[in-house]
Amino acid sequence: MQMPRDSFPTDWSPPPVEFLNKPKKAPPAKKGPLEDLEKDPPDPNQKVELASLEELFWNMASPSQQAGTPEISSGSSQCYINNLDYLLQEKRMLVEKFSVSLQVISPVHPGETVFLPRRHPLPCFLDSSRLKPHSPLEELFLRSSLPEQLSFLHNGLLSNLYLHAADCPQPLLQWLFQLLTWPPETSSRAFGLLWDLSIDGLFRQPDEDMHFWCPSLQEVKEVFSSLGAYNPALYPQGPFQHSARVLESEASLDSQDPPQEVALDIKLNYIYKFLTLCLLVRPVSYTDASILDLMELLCRAGLDVGLCLLPKTDLQQLLLLLLERIQEWPGKLQPLCCALSWVSDHHHNLLALVQFFLDVTPRGRWVLLNHIPRDLSRI
Template sequence: MAGTSPKAAALEVDARTSFTSGGSECYVNSLDYLLQEKREQALEQEQEKLLLQDCPHLDSLDPDEDEVPLALEHRKLVERFSTSLQGIPAGHPGETVFVPMHHPLPRMLDHSRLKPRSHLEELFLSSPPAQQLSFLRSGLLSGLYLHVGDRPEALLRWLFQLLTWPPETSLGAFGLLWDLSVDGLIRQSDEDTYLWCPSLQEVTAAFHSLGARSPALHPLGPFQHSGSKANLSQCEQQDTPGETALDISLSHICKFLMLCALAQPGAYPDGSLLGLIELICQAGLDVGLRLLPKTDLQQLLLLLLENIQEWPGKLRPLCCALSQVSDHHHNLLALVQLFPDVTSRSRQLRSQLSLVVIARMLDQQETLPLWQEKAQLSSLIQLLGLMRPSSLGQYLRAEILPPGQDQQPKASAQLDHKVCYLCHSLLTLAGVVVSCQDITPDRWGELQLLCMQLDRHISTHIRESPQAMYWTRLKDLATQTYIRWQELLAHCQPQVNCRSWLPWKLARRC
């Protein structure tokens, strides 16, 4: 305390003594304070026991019980301000295409027509399947067949079959298959280009090996390579492919088919191309692959579309086949979205397929001219009138609700949600149809009539409610669609004479 005045030193000493003496009751737990706290807790417990004795019904209440009886006025208040947990899902429900597999899938190399050129190749051909796979993983097969003029098709077919195995095997098989194919293309001349491409039957068998059990994905004929289970080690026996393993195998298959479609455009006839497109689209709807990117699959679909020779004639059977891939409207919407809007053929397919799906969901396939040239907008005008929520409700009520249950509140709410869900998918498909059209001045009137139909039959019939937010989401979609169509009208100048574009009924009004 050197350098301080006597008065300041006295104040500091006085503060220290007050902190250690009188302040100890506030900052330090003493024995008297602990005893007082214990007496207060005992008094509170005694008061609680006396209260339970006076009110015995309080002891029987379970605070964790979910269903507590409510009074009538309370129940009406809860129903008034309750909110439905149902909504319009962002992702499609998917289809069960690939099922678990619990049996080995032996793949033996068919070397009946192969003549060994060295002792090492003879050892490889005569080895059991487990040792043949060890040749693949160790890299010995690259030394045997890479940078060599002759590449046996039986070896390439065997490597393609191994693409359906777990990643530790399929990765090496895909690398060698790719290197052998690209090396063979480099060594060939431009006039004589040949690349081994798996047939539709072999691709179908590969999907079947991955666990596909849909009737459309069954092998078209006997295509089995027998093998002994005893020759395979336990680690070589393929079990259920998980989502990641399944995605890797499908990615390898799609990448190799892309190489075939680019290097050998005429390898598949139009019938096989349609079968491959349907096969790949159905596989892309698998429930386990919904949240995974499908870039390789979409690029392959674009290449297969470009390789179709008789494109205008094959559009109708392709749309009819794809529209039957699933019975759920959201799955069919996801199927349309598998085709990117980047080429003229994909735009044409997206538009026509969307219109066919809408007509199928509304049971109007045979009543509208869906396949006439430049008749898509006129057909969509008639379909918009059937997409009214009240009309969809009548259609779904007879389909999903048993007689006598449509008046129940729970059943009515479920029907209400299904109507909104279906209308949301149909309206999204209608937007795809319009966005893929070339709106010329002579079609300006059809687009304006579409806007009128959208506002008359859908927007004005959507009843928003705080208890059902899915109606609000449908209202937002209808509003966005209407604004988008109005922007298209603004960029397209109509013709001077209104009678040249309006239907004859509206032309009389002009």
């Protein structure tokens, strides 16, 4: 008769624990990540350690990217840690990869070739055919040659003749305005006398019968042409080169060196200041169409290569005053922006042109906010 087996064991001793006291085996030789993946493909249900994937990524990277990167251990005792030093170093690598050299974008706009240097100033002749002298000294001045008339200006004799006269002849004012394009020793005296004669005439004439001379748009264009400016529409092949005949006629005058950037800036500022005075005294001296043409001419002159680093204070004041003198506003805003957009083909020059208009008046802010419409194909 077989005895029934017990439901519970009679030996209640703990199981053997000798495997806990066995020495640890040396880890197998380290294999490359690619070799591990080819020979021993991981179980799809088993997760790949993050350190192995990170090491695989850096091994496949280019040598330039591996340089200077921290070494990450794939042992079981260490793992990938997003510490601050590593994140900063990774950010420096991205900055170096996508950085742009400062020489690519110049801090100064390239400018346009507007004014060409002249060896000699253009002769400015005084039209005295319809002038009647009131004194022997004035008769001598009107009948003198151009160098002798300039000596009258330099010696201050013209101030004695016309400063406190009852009526200043308009041809004299036109002649002085043309002399603003001459070298500084002549243009400075011409501007001083032109300014004094204009201011003196305001105090001597009643308000209801005030005669103040303002140069026309054509006269302003002729003055800019005398400074060496050329019209790209008239000369599409490039800047106009003076012929030998023109140089021969100019050689009869006192020879002067080509005007430097500072000398050109001084002459332009004389013109800007006198035009500002004209607009203050006679607000309706120019029509809206003439104002748009004048602003285009002034902005083109302000982009000259030699004037890029010089301040444009007088030009900015004149442009703001011209904006205020436009009668049909804001109807002329779009034609103005369209006209100014063709002043230059370079987007950097157009940005500098917009900065000529200060945001100190509502109309100036209108120009800045609306920008200049540009064709993207030209940029």
